[in-house]
Amino acid sequence: MATQFIVNDKGEKTGVVLSLEDYENLLNRSNFDLGLSDEYKSMIDNMTKLEENGQAKYKTLKEVQTRFLNR
Numbered sequence: 001m002a003t004q005f006i007v008n009d010k011g012e013k014t015g016v017v018l019s020l021e022d023y024e025n026l027l028n029r030s031n032f033d034l035g036l037s038d039e040y041k042s043m044i045d046n047m048t049k050l051e052e053n054g055q056a057k058y059k060t061l062k063e064v065q066t067r068f069l070n071r
Helices: 020-033 038-052 061-069
Strands: 004-007 013-017
C-alpha cells in the first residue's frame, strides 16, 4: 500500500495513511532512534501489551511521588 496524505482545502498536508506494516515498523524504529536500552525497550513493549489487553494499571501522580520521592 502506498503512503497517502490527507490535505485540507488549501492543499496542506494534515494527515497520513500508512499500511499497518509501515506503522509498526515506524513504532519499532522509534525505540532505536531514542537510544533506549534493551531493558527499557522491553518494558515499553510489555506496557503496550498490557494496554492492548486492557490489563494496564495506572497510578496517580501522588502515588508515584509517595513511592519514589517519599512525599
